[in-house]
Amino acid sequence: MSENVTAETLLDAEFLRKLERLAISARKVQLGLAKGERKSKRKGSSVEFADYRDYVQGDDLRHVDWNIYGRLNALYLKLFQESEDLTVHLLIDASRSMAYGTPSKIGFATRLAAAIGYVGLIGYDRVSAEAFSQSGTSRLIPCRGKAKARLLLSFLASITPEGATHLAQSTHTYVLRNRAKGVAVLFSDLMDPDGFEPCLRKLQQSGSDCYVVHVLSPDEIDPPIVGDLRLVDSETGEFIEISSSPMLLKRYKDNLTGFCEAVRKFCLARGIGYIFAPSDTSFERLTLEVMRRGGLFR
Amino acid sequence: MNAMWTNFVTSVDKALNAAFLAPPFLWLLSLIPIIILLYFLKLRRTPVVISSTLLWMKSLQDITANAPFQRLRRNLLLLLQILVLLLAVLALARPFVKAEGSAGRNLCLLVDRSASMKTNENGRPRMDLAKQEALRIVDEMQRGDKVMLVSFADKADVLCELTDDRPRLRAAIEDIQPTDTQTKVRDAYFVAYSLQLTTRDLHSVIISDGDISDLDEIVPRNFGPVRQVSEQSTEARARFYDLSFVKVGSSVKNAGIVVFSLREPSEGTTGDRQVLVLVHNADTEPLSTTVTLSFEDTTLAVEEVSVEPGQDAELVFRLPEIGEGILKAELDHQDDFPTDNVAWLSLHPAAKIRTLVVAEPTATGTYFLQRVLTPDPRVELSTIAPASYSNSDDYDLTIFYGFAPEQLPAGTLLFINTLPKLEGLGSESAIEGPPILSLDAEHPLLRFNVNPSNVSIRSAMKVVLPDWARPVVSTTSGALIGDISRGAQHMAFIGFDIAESDWPLNLSFPLFFQNVLAWTTRAALSADVSIPAGKPLTLVGEPDVANATITLPDASKEQVALDPMRPVYFSNTNQIGIYTVAYGERKERFAVNLLDKVESSIGPSDKLAIGQGEFEAERGRIRQNRELWRYLLAGALCVIALEWWLFSRRAWM
Numbered sequence: 029m030s031e032n033v034t035a036e037t038l039l040d041a042e043f044l045r046k047l048e049r050l051a052i053s054a055r056k057v058q059l060g061l062a063k064g065e066r067k068s069k070r071k072g073s074s075v076e077f078a079d080y081r082d083y084v085q086g087d088d089l090r091h092v093d094w095n096i097y098g099r100l101n102a103l104y105l106k107l108f109q110e111s112e113d114l115t116v117h118l119l120i121d122a123s124r125s126m127a128y129g130t131p132s133k134i135g136f137a138t139r140l141a142a143a144i145g146y147v148g149l150i151g152y153d154r155v156s157a158e159a160f161s162q163s164g165t166s167r168l169i170p171c172r173g174k175a176k177a178r179l180l181l182s183f184l185a186s187i188t189p190e191g192a193t194h195l196a197q198s199t200h201t202y203v204l205r206n207r208a209k210g211v212a213v214l215f216s217d218l219m220d221p222d223g224f225e226p227c228l229r230k231l232q233q234s235g236s237d238c239y240v241v242h243v244l245s246p247d248e249i250d251p252p253i254v255g256d257l258r259l260v261d262s263e264t265g266e267f268i269e270i271s272s273s274p275m276l277l278k279r280y281k282d283n284l285t286g287f288c289e290a291v292r293k294f295c296l297a298r299g300i301g302y303i304f305a306p307s308d309t310s311f312e313r314l315t316l317e318v319m320r321r322g323g324l325f326r
Numbered sequence: 327m328n329a330m331w332t333n334f335v336t337s338v339d340k341a342l343n344a345a346f347l348a349p350p351f352l353w354l355l356s357l358i359p360i361i362i363l364l365y366f367l368k369l370r371r372t373p374v375v376i377s378s379t380l381l382w383m384k385s386l387q388d389i390t391a392n393a394p395f396q397r398l399r400r401n402l403l404l405l406l407q408i409l410v411l412l413l414a415v416l417a418l419a420r421p422f423v424k425a426e427g428s429a430g431r432n433l434c435l436l437v438d439r440s441a442s443m444k445t446n447e448n449g450r451p452r453m454d455l456a457k458q459e460a461l462r463i464v465d466e467m468q469r470g471d472k473v474m475l476v477s478f479a480d481k482a483d484v485l486c487e488l489t490d491d492r493p494r495l496r497a498a499i500e501d502i503q504p505t506d507t508q509t510k511v512r513d514a515y516f517v518a519y520s521l522q523l524t525t526r527d528l529h530s531v532i533i534s535d536g537d538i539s540d541l542d543e544i545v546p547r548n549f550g551p552v553r554q555v556s557e558q559s560t561e562a563r564a565r566f567y568d569l570s571f572v573k574v575g576s577s578v579k580n581a582g583i584v585v586f587s588l589r590e591p592s593e594g595t596t597g598d599r600q601v602l603v604l605v606h607n608a609d610t611e612p613l614s615t616t617v618t619l620s621f622e623d624t625t626l627a628v629e630e631v632s633v634e635p636g637q638d639a640e641l642v643f644r645l646p647e648i649g650e651g652i653l654k655a656e657l658d659h660q661d662d663f664p665t666d667n668v669a670w671l672s673l674h675p676a677a678k679i680r681t682l683v684v685a686e687p688t689a690t691g692t693y694f695l696q697r698v699l700t701p702d703p704r705v706e707l708s709t710i711a712p713a714s715y716s717n718s719d720d721y722d723l724t725i726f727y728g729f730a731p732e733q734l735p736a737g738t739l740l741f742i743n744t745l746p747k748l749e750g751l752g753s754e755s756a757i758e759g760p761p762i763l764s765l766d767a768e769h770p771l772l773r774f775n776v777n778p779s780n781v782s783i784r785s786a787m788k789v790v791l792p793d794w795a796r797p798v799v800s801t802t803s804g805a806l807i808g809d810i811s812r813g814a815q816h817m818a819f820i821g822f823d824i825a826e827s828d829w830p831l832n833l834s835f836p837l838f839f840q841n842v843l844a845w846t847t848r849a850a851l852s853a854d855v856s857i858p859a860g861k862p863l864t865l866v867g868e869p870d871v872a873n874a875t876i877t878l879p880d881a882s883k884e885q886v887a888l889d890p891m892r893p894v895y896f897s898n899t900n901q902i903g904i905y906t907v908a909y910g911e912r913k914e915r916f917a918v919n920l921l922d923k924v925e926s927s928i929g930p931s932d933k934l935a936i937g938q939g940e941f942e943a944e945r946g947r948i949r950q951n952r953e954l955w956r957y958l959l960a961g962a963l964c965v966i967a968l969e970w971w972l973f974s975r976r977a978w979m
Contacts, residue, residue: 128377219378248377258371261379268379268386269371279385287381 038142038181046316047143050325051151052116052211079107115156115170115210116148117236119202120184122161123193124263125219129245129307136307137215137243138184143315144213145180147325149173156206157183160198162191170208192263193219196226203234212236213324217243221264224291232298239301239324242291244284246308251280347420347953354415358408365404406969413962417955432488432525433473434518435460438534438574439502440479440509441859441902441920445535445928446662447577452928453504455574456533460499463531464492474521475499478514479900480507480860488525505900506665507860508922510540515936518569530569536931536943539924571934573943578929581607581615581633582666584921586655588645588673588855601671603641603655607633608927615659619643621673622651650674652904652915666926670904670917671855678706679846684715685727690825691742695725698830698839705843722846728823738846741819743787748810750792753821756785760801760822769798769809771818771841778834786822814893816845847893856917859902862895863916871910879903879918 039047083092083103093106118141126134141157148155149172156170157180168183195216212231218224218240231238253259253272260267270276288304295302303322305314319325342349376382437460443453464473467490475486475498485498511532518530585604607613613633619626626643633639645653653671661667681699685692687709699705708721712729719736730744745751762779765772778799789804791797797805798818810817829835847866857863865874865886874894876884879901888894888909899905905916920926934941 125377128375133377217377219380221380245377251376253374256371258373259379259382260373260375262375262377266379267373268383270382270386276385276389279388280381283381283385283388 038139038185039146043143043312043315044146046312047147048150050147050316050320052114052144052148052153052325077106077108080104081107113172114148114151114153115206115208115236116145116153117202117206117210117212118145118155118157119199119212119214119216119231120157120159120187121193121195121214121216121218122159122166122187122189124162124189124191125193125217126243127189128262129247131245131307133217133243133245133307134187134189136305136311137241138187139311140241140243140305140315141213141215142181142184143311144319144324145184146177148211149177149180154208154210155180158202159187160193160195160202161189162194165198165201194222195220195224196222196230199227199230203230206234209235210237211239211324213239213241215241215243217248218287218291225294228291228294228298228300232300237301238299239303239322240291240295241303241305242288243305243307244288246306249281249284249306251277253277345421347422349419351415351418351420354418355412357411357415361407361411362404365407403969403972406965406972410962410965410969413958413965417958417962421954421958423954431471432528433463433467433471434488434521434528434530435463435473435475436482436511436514436518436530436532436534437475437477437499437502438479438509438511438532438538439477439504440537441504441506441665441922441925442509442535442537442663442928443504443575444506444663444665445575445577445580447575451504452535452575452577453502457499457502459533459572459574461496464495464499467492474518476514476517477502478509478511479505480510482514482517484517488521505860506902506918506920507900508858508920508925509534509538511538511936512540512543531572532569532934532936532941533572533574534934535575535928536571536573536934537924537927537929538934539922541935569936569941571941571943573930573932575928575930577662579609579611580661580663580666580926580928581605581609581613581657581659582661582663582920582926583617583655583657583669584638584666584923584926586669586671586856586919586921588653588671598647599645601643601645601653601655603643603669605631605633605639605641605657606923606926607635607637607639608929609661610635613659615657617641618656618658620654620656621648626653648673652917663926663928665902666920666922668902669856669919669921672904672915672917673855674914679704679723679843680706680721681708681723681725681843682718682721683707683709683725683727684712684729684731685709685725686711689727691727691823694824694830694835695727695839698836699843702840702843723843734817736815738816738842739818740842741817743820743823745787745789745819745821746810746817748792748812750790751795751810752790753787754790755788757788757801757803758785759783760786760803760806762799762801762806764797764800766796766798769796770845771798771807771809771838773841773844774837776834776837776841778829778832778838781827781829781832781834783822783827783829785826789819789821814847816847818842818845856919856921857899858922859899859918859920861899861918862897863899863905863907863918865894865896865907865909875908877906877908879905 080093080096081104083105087105091105093104096102096104120137120141122134126132126137145155145157152172154170154172155176156168158165158167166183166187168180171179195218199214212234214227214231218227220227228238228240253270256269256271258267258269292302292304294300301322301324303318303324342352346352437456439453443451443456445452447455460475467473470490472488472490473486473495474484474488475495477483477485485502486495489495511534518528522528522530582605583603584606585602587602589600589602601619603617603619605613605617612635614630616628616630618628629641629643631639631641651673653673655669657667659667683692683695683699685695692709696707696709699707715729715731717731717733717735721735721737723738723740724735725740725742726744726746727742728744730741730746732747734746739746745753760783762781765777765779783806786801786806789808791805791808795805796809797807798809799805799807806821808819808821810819824830847864865888871888874886874888876886876896878884878898884896884898886894886896899918902918902920905918907914907916932943
């Protein structure tokens with residue numbers, strides 16, 4: 029990681045207080061693993077009334093509405109809305125390319141992940157985090173409760189970008205391993221030689237409510253390229269030789285815009301939330317406004 | 327295939343020669359690929375690590391559809407460097423165009439003032455037309471132009487060195503007067519050519535009617551390396567001499583006397599002398615007129631003559647015994663060029679060659695000398711013994727036989743078996759029976775194939791010749807006969823006693839003495855009955871006369887100081903007519919004539935073939951080679967400046 033980020037510096041106290049007013053919103057009602065703070069598809073034993081149904085043999089007599097039996101002489105079961113927990117999956121691209129830029133993309137991505145994770149923890153959601161890198165994935169086992177915030181922040185601060193990106197492969201592996209549906213947020217620059225589509229498709233197939241935070245550095249958006257250069261790929265070490273010219277720069281920017289637009293359209297078509305996040309944008313604004321507008325927070 | 331290639335190479339060569347003065351420099355264009363190569367070699371790209379080259383690669387692919395050319399197209403600096411090289415190489419190859427005007431150029435104006443320039447052109451002499459052309463060129467001079475003015479007839483005169491002083495040039499042009507002499511452009515051309523070697527961009531302009539008699543004599547091998555002219559086009563040759571020909575005049579109406587000469591009756595016959603007159607008709611119309619021959623204003627004969635255009639007619643007159651005087655032939659015809667309608671001959675009896683033999687009268691050699699000299703009608707022979715000899719300048723030829731005086735007299739001297747006291751000349755010992763090994767056949771004393779090589783000589787002096795002397799007949803160890811002339815005085819020696827050899831019995835002996843007589847100044851003088859205009863008169867002074875007064879045909883008089891030791895030359899003979907030279911009481915008359923067929927053919931030429939160039943007469947203004955290398959070089963400098971400017975702000979790139 030290019031910046032010297034520690035668990036303490038990842039999020040400041042003032043900002044944490046602002047985050048505490050937020051909660052993660054899942055646009056879909058998901059089936060959770062444990063009882064939690066979320067509405068569940070299951071009817072269960074919470075305090076919130078949902079419906080009645082006829083008694084069938086074997087039902088728990090404790091759930092029979094005896095008042096209705098007294099009036100109607102018929103056995104009805106009183107149904108309550110089951111409340112469950114929500115799993116927040118934080119998927120962070122930790123390939124070498126994420127270390128690039130000022131401020132670095134990985135730094136920006138981890139701070140965002142920390143903010144979202146913190147909001148999840150205080151909302152008593154299960155939060156799991158995983159960093160994709162070439163040497164394998166490092167992950168944070170799902171945890172719950174504000175007390176685990178320190179654990180989350182330490183994990184995020186320890187992420188070091190290295191190697192090449194294999195987003196699709198990593199996502200696939202992750203989805204197979206974590207069956208719990210919930211909210212999945214992917215932090216990446218999406219610069220995968222194989223294209224961003226396979227990765228997003230896998231993510232969508234997980235059934236979770238998906239968000240993509242597209243992190244780009246200002247150097248990528250407006251490259252300060254002058255003269256005859258050899259551009260070396262930070263991940264593969266491959267290089268190309270260019271002689272910068274206004275025409276080439278314009279062409280690059282056009283391509284970049286086209287790339288971002290393609291991602292946005294792809295996401296829109298599949299109900300994936302797309303958040304464009306240049307690494308030099310105000311972190312607070314992005315977190316408090318953009319993400320709320322994007323539907324991730326409520 | 328081979329022939330096609332040869333044709334192709336030849337035509338390319340022609341095209342290049344027509345556009346460049348130094349086409350070999352175009353080979354330097356082969357440096358362009360080297361520049362491109364260097365450009366790619368020198369290009370050090372700064373490595374920059376970026377997150378991903380994905381988008382760059384895509385962008386590059388979009389742009390570089392055909393990479394090498396695209397790369398070149400974007401590399402403006404490289405293109406500019408190639409442009410600089412291109413301009414510099416083209417400048418070295420010295421391209422030129424034929425252009426009017428003369429800004430910044432050096433001009434050498436060669437103005438003809440020969441006899442034909444006196445031709446009447448609608449009431450004005452042709453000379454005026456030439457002056458008008460010259461003045462026009464001077465008036466058209468631009469800032470930075472310089473003009474050198476040379477006038478030429480049989481000789482060239484530099485009237486103004488290279489100058490931009492227009493008033494002086496105008497005055498000098500106005501002052502040019504036509505002469506009665508032939509046109510010889512050689513001297514003027516060499517003046518211009520030598521100036522061309524030292525002056526950049528010199529352009530020569532010949533203003534003439536083109537009737538020039540010595541065009542064939544101008545051969546480039548006389549002045550520098552010969553280019554391979556035979557393979558070059560006319561334009562290429564003309565370009566080499568950057569010269570323009572401005573034609574003046576148009577009249578062709580002329581007939582003239584081109585030969586007027588005296589024929590002596592052949593030896594032994596008693597016939598009369600004959601006079602030959604050759605009339606040339608340069609007009610386009612046939613000529614029918616009369617030729618009048620007169621002697622001292624007395625008409626001797628009038629004969630009719632008819633000449634077809636461009637043809638000659640010969641008239642022969644028999645000349646009675648009339649003695650000394652001026653014979654005049656006149657063509658009774660009015661034309662535009664009257665100068666050649668009259669010619670003169672100065673008739674005078676052959677001058678006597680006063681000859682003195684200083685020798686013992688009884689010596690055998692004296693006898694041989696008298697035998698060979700007495701029969702010649704030109705010789706007035708005196709013999710004197712060495713004992714009674716006193717120095718005398720009265721003799722044209724003095725022969726010292728076995729005796730050398732302390733002080734040398736004037737006139738031609740021949741020393742036999744003795745040597746005069748001259749610096750570096752002496753004899754060491756005698757050679758017995760010297761064989762004759764080599765002859766200087768070019769020497770005037772050995773004219774008419776005098777060849778004494780089979781002569782036997784008993785003994786001869788072993789002569790040591792100084793550097794300035796010239797051996798005429800040589801043996802194993804030196805000269806037997808030598809030319810020891812000092813300055814204008816002719817002197818020779820015979821290094822053996824003629825009585826001690828069988829030479830007097832040999833045919834070469836009288837011939838040799840004929841040559842000795844012809845070698846005398848007096849003999850040279852008496853031969854000329856007519857002198858071409860412009861050639862000097864040879865004046866031989868009387869012993870007591872210090873100055874000669876010369877009356878020119880226009881009645882003006884000139885004084886010439888005489889030298890008793892040597893002849894004096896009078897060169898102001900640009901007018902035709904009778905020159906009267908008065909040496910005190912004695913008078914001598916010389917006839918100076920034009921008698922030149924080229925000059926009489928007054929019709930102007932459209933073309934001049936000088937050296938190996940052929941120059942068409944210019945129409946309108948003078949067109950000359952204008953070199954473009956300055957502009958190319960300036961362009962190259964601009965491009966270098968632009969390149970530097972671009973280089974210094976590469977951010978733009």
